[in-house]
Amino acid sequence: MLKLENVTRRFGGYAAVNNVTITVPKGQMVGVIGRSGAGKSTLLRMLNRLIDPSSGSVRFDQTEITELRGAALRNWQRDCAMIFQQFNLVPRLNVLTNVLLGRLNYRSTLLNLTGSFSKEERAMAISALERLGIAQTALQSAGTLSGGQQQRVAIARALMQQPKMILADEPIASLDPLNAKVVMDSLHNINQEEGITVITNLHTLDTARHYCERVIGMAAGEVVFDGPAENLTSEAVRMIYGAAAEELSEDITSTSIKDKASTPSVGSLQHAV
Numbered sequence: 386m387l388k389l390e391n392v393t394r395r396f397g398g399y400a401a402v403n404n405v406t407i408t409v410p411k412g413q414m415v416g417v418i419g420r421s422g423a424g425k426s427t428l429l430r431m432l433n434r435l436i437d438p439s440s441g442s443v444r445f446d447q448t449e450i451t452e453l454r455g456a457a458l459r460n461w462q463r464d465c466a467m468i469f470q471q472f473n474l475v476p477r478l479n480v481l482t483n484v485l486l487g488r489l490n491y492r493s494t495l496l497n498l499t500g501s502f503s504k505e506e507r508a509m510a511i512s513a514l515e516r517l518g519i520a521q522t523a524l525q526s527a528g529t530l531s532g533g534q535q536q537r538v539a540i541a542r543a544l545m546q547q548p549k550m551i552l553a554d555e556p557i558a559s560l561d562p563l564n565a566k567v568v569m570d571s572l573h574n575i576n577q578e579e580g581i582t583v584i585t586n587l588h589t590l591d592t593a594r595h596y597c598e599r600v601i602g603m604a605a606g607e608v609v610f611d612g613p614a615e616n617l618t619s620e621a622v623r624m625i626y627g628a629a630a631e632e633l634s635e636d637i638t639s640t641s642i643k644d645k646a647s648t649p650s651v652g653s654l655q656h657a658v
């Protein structure tokens with residue numbers, strides 16, 4: 386269970402995240418939505434301490450995350466794998482090695498310096514790539530892959546961390562609709578099958594509605610909506626996106642990910658991208 390209490394982050398005099406209190410039970414898939422600058426990335430980055438809160442408490446089970454230092458902080462960052470809009474792979478390294486990099490925090494510095502990964506770790510990496518439908522790319526340089534494939538490599542690398550949570554910061558913002566669907570389906574599938582909590586920032590309302598059992602809407606650093614996707618009434622949308630929301634059709638806030646039932650299965654799509 387993740388519990389944030391009165392979490393605030395200021396940059397100078399400006400509160401990018403202002404007094405946020407939320408609890409996320411284990412295994413939930415949460416979509417965080419809001420306009421650009423609403424504070425979504427700052428909130429997510431405070432969870433794994435890429436950014437420190439100015440005040441407030443972040444607890445995971447019995448641990449106060451804001452107080453972690455050294456090895457305990459590294460262990461926490463391993464426990465909550467992060468996925469970024471720009472994938473953050475090492476482009477000149479092959480896909481398999483990129484995925485194996487997810488094991489670094491499990492290994493001693495000496496082992497890391499020698500650069501050797503065990504047979505078991507390699508088998509685990511191949512199996513993660515198979516699960517994401519991209520095992521055939523294992524020996525290709527990561528930089529030669531399509532955006533959608535690269536994001537799936539990033540998800541495979543996250544799985545290698547055997548995380549308790551996956552934090553995804555606009556994972557589909559750079560992808561076309563077909564690749565966006567494959568990536569969101571993968572995250573959803575991991576959430577459902579492994580029970581790993583997924584918290585993902587999303588630009589688009591319909592993606593949050595479609596994949597996330599819970600939606601958190603942010604505006605000017607504050608949580609202005611928190612509930613199941615079906616409670617996202619037009620009034621709630623107005624609170625999140627402001628008056629401009631009235632002029633926005635769902636298409637404009639959409640990547641056009643259609644209903645799962647009306648599109649091909651992940652398996653067939655994986656070969657198409």
Ligand SMILES: Nc1ncnc2c1ncn2[C@@H]1O[C@H](COP(=O)(O)OP(=O)(O)OP(=O)(O)O)[C@@H](O)[C@H]1O
Pocket residue numbers: 396401419420421422423424425426427428
């Ligand atoms: N390192 C920083 N220094 C100063 N201001 C910052 C910093 N990081 C974020 N901010 C400011 O905090 C506010 C929230 O930014 P944040 O990136 O969290 O928003 P966001 O909702 O994720 O936006 P986007 O969807 O565009 O990524 C913005 O006004 C931003 O300019």
